[in-house]
Amino acid sequence: MTRVLTLFLLLFGSAATAEMTVTQVTDNSYALVGPIGNRDAENLGNNSTHGLVVTPQGAILIDAGGSFLGAQALHQVIRDVTDQPVKYVINTGGQDHRWMGNGYWKAQGAIVIASADAVADQRDRSSMQLSVLDALIGNENLTGTEPAYADITFDEYYDLSLGGVTLQIQHQGGAHTPGDSYVWHPAAQTVFTGDIVYISRMLGVIEVSDSANWLEVFDEVAALGPAHVVPGHGPATDLARAKADTRDYLENLRNRMRDLIDNGGDVISSVTVDQSGFAYLANFDQLAKRNAQAVFIQMEWE
Numbered sequence: 001m002t003r004v005l006t007l008f009l010l011l012f013g014s015a016a017t018a019e020m021t022v023t024q025v026t027d028n029s030y031a032l033v034g035p036i037g038n039r040d041a042e043n044l045g046n047n048s049t050h051g052l053v054v055t056p057q058g059a060i061l062i063d064a065g066g067s068f069l070g071a072q073a074l075h076q077v078i079r080d081v082t083d084q085p086v087k088y089v090i091n092t093g094g095q096d097h098r099w100m101g102n103g104y105w106k107a108q109g110a111i112v113i114a115s116a117d118a119v120a121d122q123r124d125r126s127s128m129q130l131s132v133l134d135a136l137i138g139n140e141n142l143t144g145t146e147p148a149y150a151d152i153t154f155d156e157y158y159d160l161s162l163g164g165v166t167l168q169i170q171h172q173g174g175a176h177t178p179g180d181s182y183v184w185h186p187a188a189q190t191v192f193t194g195d196i197v198y199i200s201r202m203l204g205v206i207e208v209s210d211s212a213n214w215l216e217v218f219d220e221v222a223a224l225g226p227a228h229v230v231p232g233h234g235p236a237t238d239l240a241r242a243k244a245d246t247r248d249y250l251e252n253l254r255n256r257m258r259d260l261i262d263n264g265g266d267v268i269s270s271v272t273v274d275q276s277g278f279a280y281l282a283n284f285d286q287l288a289k290r291n292a293q294a295v296f297i298q299m300e301w302e
Contacts, residue, residue: 020046020077023236025228026188028054028165031236032077036201036282039097039136044070048097051192051230052078053185055163058087062183062192062230064101064112067133068144071101075108086110087162090169091150092194092232094121094177094208096129102148113158114150115171118179121208122149174210175217176203176232182221189227196221197242199234201282203249205294211250212302218247249278257295270296 023031030052039045045066053060059082065071078086091099091114099122102112114122126147134142152158158169171181176195183192195203196217205211221229222239229242256273271289278284 020073021235022077022081025190025230025236026185029185029188029190029228029230030054030081031230032074033235034097036233039066039133041138041141043137044073044141045097045100045133045137046070046074047233048095049231049233049235050074051183052081053165053167053188054082054084055165057084057163059084060088060090060160060162060165060167061086061105061110062090063092063098063194063232064089064105066097066100067137067142068101068104068146069141070097071104074101075104088113088160090114090160090167090181090183090192091118091122092183092192092196093175093180094118094125095195096133098194098232099149100129100133100145100147102150103144103146106148106151111152112148112150113152113154113160113169115169115179115181116153116155117171117174118177118181119149119153121178122147125208170220172217172220173213174208175214176206176209178208178210180217182217184224184226189225190230191221191224191226191228192230193221193232193242195232197229197231197246198281199229199231199237199241199245201233202278202284202287202291203233203246204287205253205291205298207294209294209298211254211295211298215247215250215254218243218250222247245281249275249281252277253291253295254299257292257299261296261299265296267293267296267300 021033032050034046051062089105168184
């Protein structure tokens, strides 16, 4: 059974308080779960779930945080879990909350690891992401945030060993973003998925997403047979819930969109495809129609 600690943190650069739930998944593995709404001044860009693995020789953080101050706030959470320093930070993809905090962690002496495709995506979209963050969390909360990229990059696989723990990082092509990776902790039967899995909230299909390969990547994660799934958004869970909230949603949307396209539908009518079976997911009203249009545009050329 997981152990849950709820921590109320005064986030640096903001006068407001935000909640982050820390779930102990196994003896040395944790999920740091932020809110499932949008980025804002309270969460400093950390509307996301992050992983933490603690070893006798230091800690490994999965995903850096959405800003310099967001990373600093994450560090405060980590200090309530362990006294071990963060030695490595893994970026699981190109969304801002996966990597925009890299500069903070590098200043602490941590080594950052990411797929080469993730770094390319980060470079391509860094300016746009900073503009969006400026609008959502406020310029004052972007203090110290500058693009900083991985020290170690890899194409498909990278094994990271620290303090008797080995994590297997795997990039099997694009999903939510082109460089998405998942992190397998075999000894704990735990997978940290980044934005490959969303729980309790609707996933977002954006202009750089690959909805077809996303299904393939999810199946690679499922083939591991994990006992525990730490998603990119939402609480730690099991594989059945991950499939219901992520894979089943994508498969339904793509199947219905294929029928629409085969029957001569256009991008305007794409928003009418039936997604009602997933209306229980948070942010459904904000994202369902946008996802439909994005998937139509992608599938039109498949």
